[in-house]
Amino acid sequence: MSFTAVVVFVLVAALAAVNGSNDVPKGVATLAGAGVTKYKTAIIWGTITTLLGCVFSLGLASKMTALFSKGIITGATTDAFAVAVLAGAAFWVGLATVLRLPVSTTHALIGGMVGAGLLMSTGGVSWSAVGSKLVTPLLVSIVVAYGITLILAIATGAANKRRSAATPPVTPPNGGGDVAVQTAPVVTPEKTSARFMTAAHWFTSGATGFARGLNDTPKIVAIGAFALVPAGMKPWHIMILVTAAMAAGSLLGGMRVAEKLGEGVVKMNHREGFLANLTTAALVGVGAGAGLPMSTTHVSTGAIAGSAGPNLSRISGGTVRNFLIAWLVTPPVAGVVAAVVFILAR
DSSP, X not given: OOHHHHHHHHHHHHHHHHHHHHHTHHHHHHHHHTTSSOHHHHHHHHHHHHHHHHHHHHHHOHHHHHIIIIISBOSOOOHHHHHHHHHHHHHHHHHHHHTTOOOOHHHHHHHHHHHHHHHHSTTOBOHHHIIIIIIHHHHHHHHHHHHHHHHHHHHHHHHHHXXXXXXXXXXXXXXXXXXXXXXXXXXXXXXXXXXXXXXXXHHHHHHHHHHHHHHHHHHHHHHHHHHXXXXXXXXXXXXXXXXXXXXXXXXXXXHHHHHIIIIISOOOOHHHHHHHHHHHHHHHHHHHHHTOOOOHHHHHHHHHHHTTTTOGGGSOHHHHHHHHHXXXXXXXXXXXXXXXXXXXXX
16 A cells, blocks of 8 residues: 555544544434433444444445545546545544534535645536535525424424313322322323433434434545545445544544534423434435435534524524534635645645
8 A cells, every 4th residue: 555545544534533523423412412311422322323324325325425436526536636635624624623613524525625626637626516416405404404493393392382281280199188098100191202202312313323424424435535446445445444433533522512512502402302303314314315415514503403493592693603604614724725735745
């Protein structure tokens, strides 16, 4: 294996690790934010379900791999291009994780590909693909995620109020007298509903982790393949590398972003966390299968904000502002770093 291939191998692992630290918490932060479990437990659950998504990604998300392999850069790629793109994306996602900012690895990769692609060859970037298949789905997904979760929050909130109003008060045994009588535990509709909600919340958070692994793994594999496949590695070898590094990054650094998402945007309850994950898992999962690279960051943040319902005052304007600034600077920062690295590496 050449020196350049070794560098790409290391950069693939680095990008997957910081991706795990920044992205894995996005599916499970609601569990801890709603008080269902501790953050460490939520991170472990997110890591396990993300690993499953990574394993299935080569078969279920082949369109995503093709898009990042051939759909954005029209010309022949070089080893220097792979080094530059990975370095640009890894630098920004890693820095954002240290700053506790949930950013999009997809956006960082796109910025890096454009930054290095412009220097690699004249007309090397397919701008129509960047616009229609990348930028538009990324932007629209935020609005759609917010809208769907907002509607679900309003509908389920109204249903809960009607159910509470229709539920008669529970009369104590013996009319509340002083005689102590042993009775079997009363399983109320509220307890049954709470148990179902807990199970559903765990399931949807796991589904979000699975969808995230399905969505992000092919992108990193595709960029690494530019240099690693000619060096003798198979795509599934790169997938194993990405999977292992992503898991390590999640377990070691996932706490920083998880706390910010779990409590920083909206102080949510059990039901709201479930709804946010339901929306995120559905949109990101469908997008991965259809080859539409939605950002788990954007979708999950939009869904968490929508879970607040019509009460916009619950949303932390300062946190959302910081997130938006980080999202806006992600492509240019990754692109500039990738361009500089490309100049040095070619």
